[in-house]
Every structure is written in C-alpha cells, then in structure tokens.
Amino acid sequence: MSDKLKIGVILSSTRKGRMAEVVHDWFALKTREREDMAFGLLDLREANLPFFDEDAPPAAKTPEHAAARAWEEAIQGYDGFIVLTCEYNHSISAALKNAFDYGYRGWVRKPLGAVGYGGVGAARAVEHLRLIGVNFGMVPVAGAVHIGGADFMTLSKTRDPQSLGDHLDKSLGALLDDIAWWGKITKAARA
Template sequence: MATTTSTDKPRIGVIIGTTRKARFADKPAQWFMELARQREDMEFELLDLRDFDLPFFDEVASNLWVPSEDPKARRWQETLAGFDGFVVVTGEYNHSVPAVLKNALDQAYKEWMRKPMGFVGYGGTGAARAIEHLRGIAVELQMVPLRNAVHIGGGEFMKVHPLGENGPMESIAYAIEPAAKAMLDELSWWARATKAARAADSNQSEQAA
C-alpha cells in the first residue's frame, strides 16, 4: 500500500461563521481544531470571516457564470479553491444562519462544488435550525452536506458560555466529542472520494483538450 504524504491528504477549511465582537464561536472553533488536528488523514486550517472583510454580494451573477469583479470576493474564492472540504462553526440567528455566513457562501460557487461540508453548531438548540438551512444551501452549491454534526446546546451550551458557567470546552467533551469524531470520519471519506473524482474529471478534460 502506498504511503500517504502530506500533499495527498485532503485539506479542510474550518470557517468561523460570524464576525460579531461578542461572538462565542472562537471557543468551540479552537476546541474543534485541537480535536481535528489529531487526525493523520486530513489537514485543517482555520478561516475566520473577519480576515476577509467581504462586501455584500453585488455581482452580476454567481461566479459559476460570470467572474466576480470585487477583489475581496476573488481573494475569498481563491482561498476556498485550495481546500477539499469544509467545516462551518456557526451560531443560530433568528432560527437561521448569520448574515455574514450566508453572504460568504453566496460570494463563491465553483470553489464550493463537489466538496463535503460539515457543521459545528452552538446555541439553545445547538444551532439545529441553522444547520438544516446550511444543508439546503450546500446542496444548491453542489456540495455534500454531512449527516453527522456537532450540536452544542441546552445545558452543555450554558456550561461553557460566558453567560453561564463559562467552563472549558473539555468539561462537555463527553457530550460532543463522539459526534465530532463521527463527523470527522464521514468528512474524511467524502473528502477523499470527491477529491479523487475531481482529479479524474480534470484529467479527462486535459486529455480532451
């Protein structure tokens, strides 16, 4: 069996899906990154939407049809293109996704296509409704939304949130780590499968050219 090298491993972007000054997302995102980086079959990089300063979508059309004009949108697209899958860390705003996250999803198309997307949600219901909306958006972007997800909700959420006990994420690992590991297993399978399929398509296109 061939040895897997670093370049063979799928690259996964972990997106912090909110930019509020008072956001809670950093705490679960760092916990998830520490857990994910224990894996030897994937590489992970944190993508903070604060670092991209995306404008509201105002292009002629999706970049599937027309190249985007805004340089900030193009920088975001170029960043996404280097990844083989994604995990979104999100809260739930009024039963749905944060506006900045929806905008970030709308600012690309080709770069999302045929890649898996997993979810880490937090809030009273563990962002269950936001994640369901994200799954529908992912389907429209021709992605593979994963079945398994991490839901940090209810009593566990209040144990780690500053408005509650503000305890460490490790204090609720017993409740959320099994779901995270199941999601990572699923993510690995789909990231490898879709990466291989995209490479095969690319090779066929080059041969036909």
Template sequence: MTQKPRIAVIIGTTRDSRFGHVPAQWIFDKAQERGDWDVELVDLKDFDLPLFNEMASNAWMPSSDQRAVAWQKKVASFDGYIFVTAEYNRSIPASLKNALDQSYVDWNHKAFGIVSYGSVGGTRAAEHLRTIGIELQMAAVRAGVHIGGGDFFSVHPLGGNPQPMSAIEGSVGPSAKAMLDDLDWWTRATMAARG
C-alpha cells in the first residue's frame, strides 16, 4: 500500500483549565517521528459542536446542523485516531462522547488507540471508550498509554511543580511505542479492507 495513513490525535477535553493538550502534543510528536503517517492534532475546542440534537445518527439520515456536518467531514478525512482522554467520574469527558455521537459512519471500520490520564491512569475512561468504539464499528488496539499515579502528578499542575512529559518517558514510552505500532498495523489492515 503506497498511501500514507492519515492519523488524527484528538484532544478529548474542552475545559479552559484542561491538561489534555500536554499529552496530546507529546503523542503527536511521537506519531510524527514515525515518518510513515500524516498526523494532525485535532482539538475539539475548534469545532464548537452543539450537544447532539439530530433526529437520528448520520447512519440513518444526514445531519442538519452544519457544525456537525463539518465535524463529520473532518472525522471522515482520517484513517485512524488516537484519542487523548481524561477520566471524569469513571468515564470519558462529555465533550468527547458528544463528538463521537455527532458522527457514526465516518468512524466505521477504522482503528484507534488511546492515551488516557488521571489518578488511576484513566483506565476506566479508556475501557468505556473501547466499548463506545465497538458500537461505532471501530477497532480498538490493545496497547494503550495510561498516565497515572506518581507519573500523573509529576506532569500535571495538581502535583505542584509540573515536569515536561519527557520526565516520565521511561514509564510511558514503551507503551506509547506499542500502541503506535499496533495502531499502524490495524490502520493499514482496515484501510486495505475498506479499499
């Protein structure tokens, strides 16, 4: 296959005080270093998505809100995704769930990886995101990046003196490589199958 996969790194939080842009930039840089993907950092804040209010999913009828349509076109332009998500009350942020709900067919038959963070590494949010992905007919890769515990508090402002992500490279670097390698395989497999 000669076509370079297009991969979106999606920042799943939209709060003004969010931390998501920090690990998103880190995994974006790692993904770009591969050299065999076209990677784009996609910020949900840039899309001004309304709360889902369509008659039905775009699997059943076209969306009427042009902001949702613009989001669907953006989603459709990628072959695979890396979701960067916080864990809010044992799940993903409402902004990410809403963005997932605004589209359906555009996610289908594509792969995704996860970078999650929080006190327990965002693992419960990641598991919830994987089940949502199943309903969207997506392929979740097994490997994931979970930034939790001491690592989380060393890079997050809540720890008092945040360090750069490179400070925890020894802990999360191997899982990032595994996730990116898995995402490459599954993205190329789903691209071939869709073709």
C-alpha cells in the first residue's frame, strides 16, 4: 500500500468560464514531480451540492442529501487539503463555504492550505478560509501561494499555465512542505 499522503485539491469556483481550471492546470504542472503526495481533484461543480438545508449540522448528524453524503465520504478519504480559492467580494465563494458547511468528519484535524488567485491573490479569501478551518480543528498552514496582480492578468489572458514562469515555485514549495509536515503528523495522531 502506498504511504503517500492523499491531498484533496478543491476547485472553489463553479461558474462558466472559471479561472479555477487554469489555476488547476498550473498546480498540476508544478506538482507533477512531487513524490510524497498523491493529489486528488475535488471539483465543487461536479459535487453539485444543494444549498445547505439539513435539519442539523453535519457535526451532529450525517446529511440526508445523497450529494452531501458523497461529498463527506470523498473528503474523509484525504489526509489534507489545498484549496484553489478565488475571491468573491473579499471572501471565499459561497459554493466553497457551502461545501465546508456540509462536511465535518472529513475536515477534522487535517492540514488546510491555499492557492489564492485574483486581483490581490485572494489574500482576504485565504485569511477567511484559515478561520473557517480553525472551527473544524484543522491546521491552517502558513505557506500559501497568491497569484495576483500582473500574474493573474497574464494567466487570465493566456489561460496557459506555462505563462507564469517559475517565480511562484518557492511559495508553492513552502506550501507543499507545510502540508506534508502537518499531514504526516496529523495522520499518525488520528490513527
């Protein structure tokens, strides 16, 4: 059995023409030689979660919607998460918040990191995301990537992950190292 950490990569935008897919292409390109982690895609568009309408929080009761049960089961299979987060009105997308609200067991005591993209690299959304993670007993890590300003404009225009060059590699490496460090420790502790 592989001892690689399983890391869920969450696409936080569900809209038509989303940049999320381009950011994911960049992430996949840059992580393909990372051997200590196996990345799995968690696409909120595919998860197709209804807007939260359960009669109890998932911490108290397993959700009834089939899509929500499938989501909770999917996230339980991971040792940590990296969210490719957009920024909508200075916070995370409603779809991402809804996906967090629908989970519980799958989030608890696992590392949480982010690649933010947008005008300011989704800096405000990443901070909000960290606070939400704390509520689940997650470990929001210090390392993060912010694809902002000219980088975000270039990527939006070209939609080509190669167009970003390599100057974000260092911050991506720091994020991955943090996720690996906390991922190993929290996996052992949960066991």
